[in-house]
Each structure stands twice: as structure tokens, then as C-alpha cells.
Amino acid sequence: MxxxxxxxxxxxxxxxxxxxxxxxxxxxxxxxxxxxxxxxxxxxxxxxxxxxxxxxxxxxxxxxxxxxxxxxxxxxxxxxxxxxxxxxxxxxxxxxxxxxxxxxxxxxxxxxxxxxxxxxxxxxxxxxxxxxxxxxxxxxxxxxxxxxxxxxxxxxxxxxxxxxxxxxxxxxxxxxxxxxxxxxxxxxxxNQGQTNDSFWYRLTAGSRIYFRTPALKALMTLNLAISAVGAMQIVNTVVYVRSELGLAETLVPLAFAAAGIGSISAAVAIPWLLKHYSQRLIMLTGSVLMGGLLLIGTLRPDYYTLLILWCLIGFSCSLVQTPIGLLLRSHCQEEDRPALFAAHFSLSHACWLICYPLAGWLGAQWTLATAFGLMALLAILATLAAIALWPRNKTNELWHEHSAQNHQHLHFHDEHHQHHHEGWEGPEPHSHNHQHQAIRHQHKFVIDRHHRHWPY
Structure with a gap:
């Protein structure tokens, strides 16, 4: 590496x-x-x-x-x-x-x-x-x-x-x-795409792709699972070590370090894992492990067990987080990449914005064991939703249909743009009014301006 x-x-x-x-x-x-x-x-x-x-x-x-x-x-x-x-x-x-x-x-x-x-x-x-x-x-x-x-x-x-x-x-x-x-x-x-799109169209382009792509809808629920587990670690580790276990504050950083060591271990292993297993299997496995491991916190583990638990949770979280860029890249056109990465950044942090105060409130108003259990339950439910939403098929080469339409946007002459020119249109990519014939075909499918909805 x-x-x-x-x-x-x-x-x-x-x-x-x-x-x-x-x-x-x-x-x-x-x-x-x-x-x-x-x-x-x-x-x-x-x-x-x-x-x-x-x-x-x-x-x-x-x-x-x-x-x-x-x-x-x-x-x-x-x-x-x-x-x-x-x-x-x-x-x-x-x-x-x-x-x-x-x-x-x-x-x-x-x-x-x-x-x-x-x-x-x-x-x-x-x-x-x-x-x-x-x-x-x-x-x-x-x-x-x-x-x-x-x-x-x-x-x-x-x-x-x-x-x-x-x-x-x-x-x-x-x-x-x-x-x-x-x-x-x-x-x-x-890739600039169509620069005369409305402000609202460009602002919402990434979120439209996100919520119309099954694998990315699953990623949204995985974001929630990561946030639930991560917030419990970040917010309540100091409370657990100092109040629940009654230990010195110098032992708090070691608990965070244990989570970091686990995460680093997974990051190093990811390239090898992706050679042998699918993104779906790796990320869903990591999420299942996260929720299950967090449940162990309800048993009030001692300090050394907590270190092992945090290390394993750090490893599991990294299994989910590290391949996300690959998943985003494979589910959009190049021109939509900035918008999709921006949407993911926004939506994933929205999950943290929910889970940070929730973890703190549960730990303060109830017992820490209850907080462990409820945040683990949230992570498990989010993981089950991801399993249901993420299709098992290993390819996005999907059959789909296009109805006839006439529109204008910046384009190259790819498989969706085979049409007549009069000579004034200029070099590619260029923008002019053009006709699309009705067609049924198969290719790698992503949500874009020609494919606005998933075919099933």
C-alpha cells in the first residue's frame, strides 16, 4: 500500500x-x-x-x-x-x-x-x-x-x-x-455537464441520485448505523470510564486509541478484502458487527474488555466507511460526481447531528447500559434496512426502456446521442436541441438526466 x-x-x-x-x-x-x-x-x-x-x-x-x-x-x-x-x-x-x-x-x-x-x-x-x-x-x-x-x-x-x-x-x-x-x-x-441548469436542479442533483439508487439508499441507512455506534463511543466513553468504572481520566485516551487501532487495521486490510469479496458483503458485515458489538456494552464490561470492544468496533466501522468512495464513484456519471460526494457529505453528517445529542441525552437521562442498548438497536435496525434496500446483483448492467423525447443539454456522441447535425453545433461536448428515439437496451445503469428512475 x-x-x-x-x-x-x-x-x-x-x-x-x-x-x-x-x-x-x-x-x-x-x-x-x-x-x-x-x-x-x-x-x-x-x-x-x-x-x-x-x-x-x-x-x-x-x-x-x-x-x-x-x-x-x-x-x-x-x-x-x-x-x-x-x-x-x-x-x-x-x-x-x-x-x-x-x-x-x-x-x-x-x-x-x-x-x-x-x-x-x-x-x-x-x-x-x-x-x-x-x-x-x-x-x-x-x-x-x-x-x-x-x-x-x-x-x-x-x-x-x-x-x-x-x-x-x-x-x-x-x-x-x-x-x-x-x-x-x-x-x-x-466535467461540467450542463451549466445552464437551474440553481435548484444543481443543488439537488446529488440527493436525487442518492435517494433514487438502491445501493445508495442502503448507504444512507449505513450512515445512520455508523453515527449511532460512533456517537456512543465519542460521547460516552469518558462518562463510562470515569463514572461507571470510576477510573482515572488518563485511561480515557487509551480507550479512544483502541478504537483508532481497530480502524487502522481494517483500513490496511480493505484492499485485500475487496479483491476477494464484494463491497456489499464487506460493508454489511461491518455494520452487522458494529451493532452486535455495541450491545455488549449493556453487560457493563470492565476496562480491559472495553478496550477490546472499542478496538473491534473501530475495525467494524472502518469496514463500512473505507469503501464508500468506491460505491459513490460507481453509481454516478463523472459530471455528477462533485454533487454526489457533496450530498453524501451532507447526509452523513446529518446522521451525526442526530446521534450525537441522542447518545448524550440517553446517557444522561437513563443508565449507560440503556444508552448502549438503544443506540445498538438503532444501528441494528439501520443495518437491517440496508440489507433489504441493497440489491444482491453483482452488476449494474440493467435492461431498461427510454421513451422518445426532445431536449437540449451539453453532450458527447455516446450510445445515447446518435443524431444528425447541421454543421453549426461546434466541437464536442456541445449543446443543441436533439431527439431521442424510444429504445430498450442494456448497459451500466446510474441515475442521470437520461435515467431519472431505477428500472425496478
Missing amino acids: FSFIPQGPFRHLFAAQIIALFGTGLTSIALALLAYELAEADAGLVLGFALALKMVAYVIVSPLAGVIAPFMPRRRMLVTLDILRASAVLCLPFVDSLWQVYLLIFLLNTCSALFTPTFQATIPDILPDEKDYTQALSLSRLAYDLENLLSPTLAALLLTVLSFDVLFSLNAIAFVISALLIVSVALPAA
């Missing part, structure tokens, strides 16, 4: 991703300390509200990435967003009131909500080979997990010699380095 890193533009983009991730991890630590400085006893409330703003920005703003994509070169868009993120985080050391913190956090995450799905949609364009793209997804998952493991350690070391506000400056530098790395590579131009 690691011999793959030096190849082509991906090396620069992967380096940019790692540097930006570690910078963001430092800001997460610094933000908690800033909240305490401004609000002291109410720091938890301040931090919770700031994180809620982050999720709201992700859910509401990210679909705009698909709208902007046809009108702005990818490299310019990514670099601009990196510079804006650097500017926002650089202002954080100078705030003196909470409303300023909330405003900057919302602006920072608005930029991230546009940057991340655009970045994710770029990778399959520079790595058209499925094997290469699979390795890239594993490396990306590995980067996220290593950041979660190492950023707190790095922040702790830096805080022994620096004040916490310097961490914001280091994050700003990380975003600038990320921008420079992106500038250093030539990114393929996005």
Missing part, C-alpha cells in the same frame, strides 16, 4: 490532506482550551454549541459544492478555501467574546464543508484505475485515524513549551502548506 504514495499528483494531495488534518486536530485541542478561558465552568456548553455549528455548516453548506463545481476550476476553488480557512483560524487567538468564536467556527467549517467533498470528488478523477483508487481510500482512512491518535499527543507536547493560541497559528500554517501543495499539481478539469 505505502509504495503507492509517491505516484503522481496523489502524492501532493495526500500530503496536503495529512498536513491539514493534523492542523485541524491541533485546533480542536486549542478550541477546548479557548472555550475554558472565555467561559470556564460553561466551557462544555460553549464547545458543544461550537461543534453543533460545525455539523450544521456541514449539512447545509456542503451541497453547494456541487453547484459551484461547474463554474470554478477545482485547483482554484481548493486553494481559495484553504486560504480562507487559514484566515479564519488565524483570527481565533484574538477573540474576546463567545459570539466571535461561534462566527469564526461557522466560517471555518463552511469552508471545510465546500473543500472536503470537492477534494474527495477529485481523487477518483486523478486515479481512474479502481485498484489505485481503493488504495487511496485506505490511505485516506489511515490518515484520519492516525490524526485522531497522534494530534492529542502532539498538542500535549507543544503545550509544554507554547501557549494554546500558538496552535491556531500552526493550523493556519498547515492550511497554507496544503494550499501550496495543491497549487503544485495540475488537476483534471471537472
Whole structure:
């Protein structure tokens, strides 16, 4: 896997991703300390509200990435967003009131909500080979997990010699380095599709594909399962270790580290697994394991059992999360890729926005054993829905019918566009009024402007 890193533009983009991730991890630590400085006893409330703003920005703003994509070169868009993120985080050391913190956090995450799905949609364009793209997804998952493991350690070391506000400056530098790395590579131009589509059509293009494709409807329920299990881990680990088991706070990070180690193990194994098993089997198996393992929490495991449990859950979650990019890429046209990745980013974070407060509320209002049981039940029900929604067929080569129609959009002369020209239409891709004859045929089926509904 690691011999793959030096190849082509991906090396620069992967380096940019790692540097930006570690910078963001430092800001997460610094933000908690800033909240305490401004609000002291109410720091938890301040931090919770700031994180809620982050999720709201992700859910509401990210679909705009698909709208902007046809009108702005990818490299310019990514670099601009990196510079804006650097500017926002650089202002954080100078705030003196909470409303300023909330405003900057919302602006920072608005930029991230546009940057991340655009970045994710770029990778399959520079790595058209499925094997290469699979390795890239594993490396990306590995980067996220290593950041979660190492950023707190790095922040702790830096805080022994620096004040916490310097961490914001280091994050700003990380975003600038990320921008420079992106500038250093030539990114393929996005397939613009039809740029005179209405704003609403472009805004909803990704969600239309998502909710009209059976495998992606299953992915939506898997997002809910991941969020239910992950929220229980993230929100209630500290409560379980400190209150339920009565152990020292120094043991809390080890529990999170156990989950990260499990996730890393799965990320490394995914390329091999995908050579032997289908995406459907791997992802559904991971989801079944997640829900079943979380149920064990109702038995009030001791600390060492909890470490094993969190490690196995981290492994299971990664089995579901790592192949998602492959699933998205295989269920859309190239021109719809930015919109679909943006829709996934928004919808998956909507699940987290629901499950974070739900896990916290259940743990506070009921016993932690009850919270374990109910969040596990939610994950299991979501998994059963995914099993029912995701077809078993191994190919999307489907027979389907087209009725005759006359319309206009930007197109190449592919199997759906065989028609007469008068000479004024210009080079491909071009846009002009053209006729489609009624036809029944078979090919790889995805939802697009010529295929608006699944054939069964």
C-alpha cells in the first residue's frame, strides 16, 4: 500500500490532506482550551454549541459544492478555501467574546464543508484505475485515524513549551502548506455537464441520485448505523470510564486509541478484502458487527474488555466507511460526481447531528447500559434496512426502456446521442436541441438526466 504514495499528483494531495488534518486536530485541542478561558465552568456548553455549528455548516453548506463545481476550476476553488480557512483560524487567538468564536467556527467549517467533498470528488478523477483508487481510500482512512491518535499527543507536547493560541497559528500554517501543495499539481478539469441548469436542479442533483439508487439508499441507512455506534463511543466513553468504572481520566485516551487501532487495521486490510469479496458483503458485515458489538456494552464490561470492544468496533466501522468512495464513484456519471460526494457529505453528517445529542441525552437521562442498548438497536435496525434496500446483483448492467423525447443539454456522441447535425453545433461536448428515439437496451445503469428512475 505505502509504495503507492509517491505516484503522481496523489502524492501532493495526500500530503496536503495529512498536513491539514493534523492542523485541524491541533485546533480542536486549542478550541477546548479557548472555550475554558472565555467561559470556564460553561466551557462544555460553549464547545458543544461550537461543534453543533460545525455539523450544521456541514449539512447545509456542503451541497453547494456541487453547484459551484461547474463554474470554478477545482485547483482554484481548493486553494481559495484553504486560504480562507487559514484566515479564519488565524483570527481565533484574538477573540474576546463567545459570539466571535461561534462566527469564526461557522466560517471555518463552511469552508471545510465546500473543500472536503470537492477534494474527495477529485481523487477518483486523478486515479481512474479502481485498484489505485481503493488504495487511496485506505490511505485516506489511515490518515484520519492516525490524526485522531497522534494530534492529542502532539498538542500535549507543544503545550509544554507554547501557549494554546500558538496552535491556531500552526493550523493556519498547515492550511497554507496544503494550499501550496495543491497549487503544485495540475488537476483534471471537472466535467461540467450542463451549466445552464437551474440553481435548484444543481443543488439537488446529488440527493436525487442518492435517494433514487438502491445501493445508495442502503448507504444512507449505513450512515445512520455508523453515527449511532460512533456517537456512543465519542460521547460516552469518558462518562463510562470515569463514572461507571470510576477510573482515572488518563485511561480515557487509551480507550479512544483502541478504537483508532481497530480502524487502522481494517483500513490496511480493505484492499485485500475487496479483491476477494464484494463491497456489499464487506460493508454489511461491518455494520452487522458494529451493532452486535455495541450491545455488549449493556453487560457493563470492565476496562480491559472495553478496550477490546472499542478496538473491534473501530475495525467494524472502518469496514463500512473505507469503501464508500468506491460505491459513490460507481453509481454516478463523472459530471455528477462533485454533487454526489457533496450530498453524501451532507447526509452523513446529518446522521451525526442526530446521534450525537441522542447518545448524550440517553446517557444522561437513563443508565449507560440503556444508552448502549438503544443506540445498538438503532444501528441494528439501520443495518437491517440496508440489507433489504441493497440489491444482491453483482452488476449494474440493467435492461431498461427510454421513451422518445426532445431536449437540449451539453453532450458527447455516446450510445445515447446518435443524431444528425447541421454543421453549426461546434466541437464536442456541445449543446443543441436533439431527439431521442424510444429504445430498450442494456448497459451500466446510474441515475442521470437520461435515467431519472431505477428500472425496478
